[in-house]
Amino acid sequence: MKTKPLAFWVAAAIALIAQPNAYAISAKYAQQLERSGCTQISEGQGCDIRKTKAENAKAGFVNDAAAPAPKASPAAAKPYAGQWLAKSDSGATVATIRIDAKEHVWVNGKPVKAKRSDGGLAFKSGTISFRIQGDRRLQGEDGWTDSGAGTKGQIVSE
Template sequence: MKKIILPALAMLIVAQSPAYAINDKYRKQLEQSGCTQMSELEGCDIHKSKAENAKAGFSNPQAPVANDSANTQTPYAGQWVAKSDAGATVATIRIDSKENVWVNGKRVNAKRTDGTLQFRQGKMTFTIQGDRRLTGEDYWTDSDAGTKGPIEVE
């Protein structure tokens, strides 16, 4: 009988101890901003309010996804950086799982064309290839200046 009670008591004590993966200050920042650790990786800013993050496209990061995320995952989702030939950042691009696109924090309309996602901001056109096995085929063009450069995933 004693052989069963001691291991059961030890397991009960271990199961009741809370695990603290983040510190209290960081947890409060997440709560105040409406971000989660996952949405923060996607660009949600913990230094902004819930309303500001909602305006930036993080309207309800804690809401569960209604349909299967494996079937709705898009190859375009993530953070992207358009660079000049000299290596300077031309634009920062964020694309969510529903293919909503933000260029330098401003929402732009995007469309799928021939296996790519294309969108414009001003005179600049951005093209991101849907097949992620192909490298070096994501690019931007500026029709006004006649320049072109690569787009890289962060």
């Protein structure tokens, strides 16, 4: 029985390695991703490859690798800093909130622990939970909830 020379096995190994991967995307799918501005990851999150980049951007899907980084204004860098008022539906002040540039929070003059959560800053004082949205373009999403009294309301910048 003849054995194959080592050179044959080396050539076979190189040929196997040089084979295209079975999981590579097709040219048509790559074109759809390019046209839509989606990535494989963002498509799994709802980005629609049948739409244009502009339509997907309007829906909130932006390919950060392809888009130039926006210049952040000083206010955007510190969206929470300042004085805030938690208001009831009747307009009465429920709490006064102060947040410094390092995101230290005081509710009615008392320090409370705060953490970033789901695009906002969340903190609690007693039975009242507060949440301030980080994206200042979104209006009406800053609010509070009192789990003890079952009430809620808006938080407004002072």
